[in-house]
Amino acid sequence: MATKNNENVSGWVGWIGFASIMLYLAGFFHLIAGLVALFNDKVYFIGEKSLWVLDYTRWGWIHIVGGFLLLIAASSLASGKGFGRTIAVIAALASAVVNMLFIPVYPIWSVLIMVINVLIIYAVVVHGKELKELN
Numbered sequence: 001m002a003t004k005n006n007e008n009v010s011g012w013v014g015w016i017g018f019a020s021i022m023l024y025l026a027g028f029f030h031l032i033a034g035l036v037a038l039f040n041d042k043v044y045f046i047g048e049k050s051l052w053v054l055d056y057t058r059w060g061w062i063h064i065v066g067g068f069l070l071l072i073a074a075s076s077l078a079s080g081k082g083f084g085r086t087i088a089v090i091a092a093l094a095s096a097v098v099n100m101l102f103i104p105v106y107p108i109w110s111v112l113i114m115v116i117n118v119l120i121i122y123a124v125v126v127h128g129k130e131l132k133e134l135n
Helices: 011-041 054-079 081-102 108-133
Strands: none
Touching: 011 054, 011 081, 011 108, 054 081, 081 108
């Protein structure tokens, strides 16, 4: 477990790898949701009691941009850059907030992505410093 560069690194550093994979996954989910909102707006159903501020085209572009930001954050975190942890937490927080707004439209999808974001934030905040010790 310990080599000359990582004497103080525990097995929990694998959580950072998990977080970067989950960021990639959440990024791809956002891209898919955005493309669906752009090209097939019949998929998402809104009831009369739901509050909806944006149209599907704007919402699709928000998801696409957010998806690309999550993919960039995942690459930064996986490469072990110091700013990657900060970018990952901010991107995961933004993704969670965006999906809170998306709950009236597609609740299961939104909750799934929000759970993934919580796991990402936990992994990066609790064990992120250990990745820095490896580099």
